[in-house]
Amino acid sequence: MTTDEPISLETPVRLMRKMSHDMRGPLSTLTITSDLFMQGAYGEVTPKQARAVDRIQRNSYRLLALLEDLMAYVKAEAGQFALMTETFPPNEVLNGVQQEIAQYVAQHDSQRPVHLALCEHIPPRLTGDPVAVRRIILALLWNAVAFAASGDIWIESCWTDAERWTVSVRDSGPGISPGDQPHIFEPFWRGDQRPQVPTSGFGLGLSMARALARLMGGDVRLEQSSPSGSTFLAALPLPTVSAVSPAANGSTTSTPPAASPPSTPPPTSPSPTP
Amino acid sequence: MSKIMIVEDDLDLCETYTDFLEAAGHTVKVITSSAQAIDALIRERNVPDLVILDMNLPGESGIVVLGFIRRLPRLHNTKVIIVSGYVDMANRAIAEWGADLFLPKPVSLEKLRTSIGTFTSQNNVVMQ
Structure with missing residues (x-):
């Protein structure tokens, strides 16, 4: 690429796709080999060896999570993430x-209950991309x-007349400092606060x-x-299913990527996706 | 036990597959390019029961190997599992190219074991 060539978002998406492909082979080797090792394929496993291999496995999955978040983020920002349309x-x-x-x-940590409050009025089926919704x-x-x-985590669901599903996630942590709050949706942002779990991510989950x-x-958004x-x-x-065309009910289609990237500023935060 | 051909250019991954498959009692042949795979499929009398096929290979794509397998009558019973890092190709791999199964990389040992068991009538592979 020459220096005069304009840089488009299409190039990072292509590079990411290639990188994603090329990293998945070595990750396969790491995960399968460590699974084989743990199952005794290479001989008896001592407790210390098991802990070491567990670290290899956990960090292999961290790398995979980083790869998938980065791929989804770059494609979404470039308007090239193909959202599925199906009922769920x-x-x-x-x-x-x-x-x-x-x-x-x-x-x-057995002392951290994860509470779920389902919305009573939500329609039984919605139309959208359930995989993308789940990732969010x-x-x-x-x-x-x-x-x-430490402390409890609450998930709360709400349905509005505007056919908008809101899901909030509330924690009982120390909160985010006012100085950090404007930056938490920036990719790879790391404020003063450090993750409290060893399998934390790389600061891309909220951006994605x-x-x-x-x-x-x-x-x-950060609600409070x-x-x-x-609370996020x-x-x-x-x-709702009744609000879309009959052809979409129960079917799966892929919405072509948007023609241009969203005009919003780059998102993100200190979010891990182990 | 089954005859399994691995077509994959990542040599570490080939060795990993081989460790698993041989421990489960299968006979394994490793091939690292599409041209070599087609050559082996033409020459060898013993056709594989199953081919574990990568898509992105040196020279021709693994899809060429799959097309060859599907056209050759004596490979009619050969099953093909595509294992690829191009994770969004699953639908095309099965519907258009004729793979029996698509597994996205990184594939877990459990998923590999279950999938191979399905095609080799060996659902409970026991490690040595």
Whole structure:
């Protein structure tokens, strides 16, 4: 590339796609080899060896999470993230993420309940990209797990007349300082506060979550933060099944990427996605 | 036990697959390019029961190997699992190119074990 050539967002997306592909082979070797090792394929495993291999496994998955968040973030910012359109049950998505996080927390800190308050009035099925929705909510949850060292975590769901699903994630951590708050959606931002768990991410989860939400026409924002905890909120416009054309009901289609990147500033935060 | 051909240019990953498959009692042949794979499929009398195929290979794509397998009558019963880092190719790999299964990298040992078990009638591979 010459210095006169304009830099477009398409190039980073292509580079990311290539990098994503090339990193997945070595990650396969790391994860399968460590699984084989733990299952005794190379001989008896001592407790110390098991802890060492566990570190290899956990950090392999950290690298994969970084790769996937970065890929999703870059594609969303470039308007090249192809959102799927299908109908899905929102409460099942919430139950799934709650169980995933609760399981992780239980393994590492049994004193941190993860509460889920489902909305009574939400339609049984919404239309949108359930995988992207799940990624957004999980990013908020991992952020709560990583940066609130202890205390409960609450997930609350709400449905508005404007066909907007809001999901808030509240933690009981020390809060985010006023000086850090304007920066938490910047990619790779690390404020004074350090993650409290060893499997924390790289500061990309909140950026990715906001970029995906904005691509859907929604948003992710910090609702409030105080010394007794922080609340992040995802507001996602998701039509009810009856509000979309019959052809979309129960079907899966892919929405072509937007022609131009969103005009919003680059998002992000100190969010891990182990 | 089954005859399994690995077509993959990442040599560390080939060795990893081989450790797993041989421990499970399968016979494994490793090939690192599409041209070599097609050559082996033409020459060898014993056709593989299963091919674990990467897409991004030196020279021709792994899709060329898959197309060859699907066209050759004596490979009619050969199953093909594509294992690729191009994770958004799953639908095309099966619907357009004729793979029996698509596994995105990084694939876990458990997923690999289950998938191979499905195609080799060996659902419970036991490690030595």
